[in-house]
Amino acid sequence: MAEKKILLQEREIPKAWYNVLPDLPGSLPPELHPGTKKPLVPEDLLPIFPMACIEQEMSPQHRIDIPEEVLKVYTQYRPTPLRRAYRLEEAIGTSAKIYYKDESLSPPGSHKPNTAVAQAYYNKKEGVKRLATETGAGQWGSALAFACRMFGLECTIYMVGISYDQKPYRRFLAQSWGAEMFRSPSNRTEFGKKTRKEDPDCLGSLGIAISEAIEDAATHEDTKYSIGSVVNHVLLHQTIVGLEVEKQLDKVGEKPDIMIGCVGGGSNFSGFFLPFLPRKLAGENIRFIAVEPTACPSLTRGPYRYDFGDTAGTGPVVKMFTLGHSFVPPPIHAGGLRYHGDAPILCHLLKLGLIEAQAYHQKEVFDAALLFTQTEGFLPAPETAHATKAVIEEAKKAKPGTVIVFNHSGHGYFDLGAYDTYFRGKLEDYAYPQEKIEEALKSLPEVEEV
C-alpha cells in the first residue's frame, strides 16, 4: 500500500498565489457601489481595506508573490498534508481513489487563516493598528485573532449574540490570541446601539455584526475591516490550498478527475479548485463540484442577480446566485454555510457551466461525517461534511481508478454539541419552500444590468 499521507517539506510551499481573474472566460460582472450602483473604483474601498488587497481584488496578474512575512506564518502550520482515504474507500466499497487535503491542522482548525494571515500582514504593512470583523460561530473570528496576534495587530470581533452565548469555546480561543470580543449588537457602534434600542432582546445576526465591524473600521483612522470569504482577494489567498494539492498529486503521479468542496461564501472550495481551472479550460476532463446545504440553496436554487453581500446593504453590490440579502437561513449546524449568496467568481463559473453544484440535507451529511470519522479517524466540521457526503455519492458511482479529491476544510471539535444532537436523533432537515425564496428576492436592489 502506498503512503497515506503526501507531505510537502516547508521549502516546497508555493511562493505565489494563483489569480484566476485574467483566466476567467467571459467577463466577470463588476462590483457596484452600494449608493450609486456604479462600478466600484479602488478609492471606494479604501476606508475599509488596505490598498494591497484592493489591488488584488482587481489584479490582471496570473501569479501574485506571497510576501516573505506571510510565508513565515503560513509555515507555522503549512504545507498541510494530502491524505489518501484508504479506509473510507474500503467502507464504501469503491474502486475510486479518494484523497483529502487536510486544512484542519491550522491553529484555529480550518482553512480560514490562509487569508487572515495575508490580510493582517498587508494591513500591518500599511500602518493599520487594529482590524475589526464579524463572526458567527467563530471560525473566521478566531482565525483573524490568530493572524492579528502573529503580526502584533489589535483585533476587535463582533460576534453574533446568540453564538456568543451558546458557543463560547471559539470565543475563548480567539481571546487566547488576545482579541477583544463584543456580543453583537453591541454598545460600541451607532448601528449596534440603534438595533438594541429597537429590540433590547436582539440575538444578533451576521448582517448586524458585519455592519458593526464596517462602521468601526470606517469611523476609526487606525482601523480597517477584514472579511473571511466571498471577495476576490480572499479567494486568491486561499489558492495556496489548491497549489499545494497540485504539487502533492504530482508527487504520486495522479491527476484529479473530480474535485469537491463545501460552499458557504465559497472561499475554501475556490481556493482548492481554482488552480486546476486552467486544465479544464484547456480541454481536460475534470469536474468541480460545489456542495451546499438544502437549507441554504443559493447555488442550486437562487437566481443569478445583483445583490448586497451584507444584510444591512452597506457593502458592495455583487452579481451572484442569491437567496436575497434579507434571507434568514434555518438554524442548521453548519453555521459557516448559512450565507445568502456566494463568491462572484464562483457564481460566474457556475453560470458558464464550468462547475457543478449539489445540495444535501443535514441528516445525510452527518451520516457521512460519522462514516468518515469511524474510518479515517478525523472528525469533520459539519460544513466540511457536506463535501464528504458528495464524495461518498460520487465514489459509489465512479469508474475504477477515478481520482476524487476534496477539501477537508476544518475539524469538528467545536461542533460536538451538534453531533450530540445527531446521536440523540434530534437533528432536523429543512425543505426550503419556494415562496420564502420568492419573498426574500423582493429585497434585491434595483440595478441597471449592463
Added chain:
Amino acid sequence: MAEKKILLQEREIPKAWYNVLPDLPGSLPPELHPGTKKPLVPEDLLPIFPMACIEQEMSPQHRIDIPEEVLKVYTQYRPTPLRRAYRLEEAIGTSAKIYYKDESLSPPGSHKPNTAVAQAYYNKKEGVKRLATETGAGQWGSALAFACRMFGLECTIYMVGISYDQKPYRRFLAQSWGAEMFRSPSNRTEFGKKTRKEDPDCLGSLGIAISEAIEDAATHEDTKYSIGSVVNHVLLHQTIVGLEVEKQLDKVGEKPDIMIGCVGGGSNFSGFFLPFLPRKLAGENIRFIAVEPTACPSLTRGPYRYDFGDTAGTGPVVKMFTLGHSFVPPPIHAGGLRYHGDAPILCHLLKLGLIEAQAYHQKEVFDAALLFTQTEGFLPAPETAHATKAVIEEAKKAKPGTVIVFNHSGHGYFDLGAYDTYFRGKLEDYAYPQEKIEEALKSLPEVEEV
C-alpha cells in the same frame, strides 16, 4: 532561517518500540499481587490484559517489533512533526534552541492513541470482543474509543460522574467513534451499584471508575481491561514518540541537552525521553525533567513506597513516589495530572538520580500556555502547559545554543472553559499541606520490602 517543521515521511516511521527494561540500572522493584503481596506472575494479569501486553510488561528484549497492523493505524496520524519554536525563543529572549514534538495532531488530540492502538490490536488478535476502561476528563477514553473503532472492537467507558456532567465534549467525541459511555458510578457493575447505594449523589472518582472497568473485564469472558498510563507496556508503546524525535533531531544535526515533559502517570514523558536514556547511561550530558503540578506533587514530595495503583486497591501494588492511593488531589484543570503516583520505571529512574522533577502552580502554568499560544499559535492542554512552563524557565537560564526539546502532548481545544476561568482571573493555586500527605500515606498497604 532553517525549517520550522521537521517532518518524517510515512516510510521513515520507526518499526520497533524501544524497551528500556533490559537497560535499566539497578533492579526495578517487582509489581506485587494485591492480595498476597508476592511478585506478580503473568497468570495473575490474564483476566484483565492480553498475553502480548503481559509479556511486554516483563520483556527482556531491547526492541519489540511494531506489528504491521498497528503501523497501519499509526500512520493515520504519525509520524508527527517536530517543530522549532522560533517565535517562543524570540519572546523569551533566549539563545537556546527550543523544539517541540507535536503529539496534538492525532484524532483524539493527544499522545494517548499510541498505546490505545497497540492494546486494541493485541486484544483483537487474541479474540477479545470488547475493551473496558475508565476515563476522567476523557483524553484516554476518547483515544481508546478511536483505537477500538479502527480494529472493530466494542468499547465501554466508565467516565467519572462529574466529568461526564461537566465535560461532555470528549464524551461526544468518544461516542462518534462508537464507544458506549457510562456515568460512573454506574448500575452496570456490582461495585458501582454498591457505591450508589451508599451515596446516591456520588460524583465519582477515577478510582471508582477503574474498579468498575476492571470488574467489567474480569466478569466477562470476551472483555479485557485497558489502561492509559503507569504500567510498563504503556510506556513501551509511547516510545514511538521519542524514537521519532531521535530521527528528526538527526535530520537537523542536533543533540538534545534538556528533554522535558509533563507527568501524570508518566507515559507521555517516558515515551518521549526513554529512547535517549542509553545516551545518558553512556556518559552523555543530557537532562530529563519531569514536570508535575504543585497540587499533586508525587515526584517532588511523595515518598518512594509500595502502593496500590488504583484507589479501590484491586490492581497491582507497585513501588512508586506516591501521595497514597486515597489521596484526592485539588480540582486543578490539568485533570490528566491528578494521579497519586507515577509509573514505576519513571520513579526508579528518579530514585537513581537519572531524571529530575519540578512542580509548578497552575496560574504560572497558564501564563506559560498563553505565551506559547500567542507566539507559536497552538493552544496547549493544561497538562502539556506544565512542560511549557518548565521549558521557558530552563530557556531563560540556558547557555547559548542549548537544545531544549519538549513533548507537546495534547491540544487545549477541549479545555477552553479552564482558559476562560484563567482569563477571568478566577484560577486558584493550591499549596498542598504536608499534613494531608502524611494522612494519605497512612493508607499505604503493608508490604515486606525485599
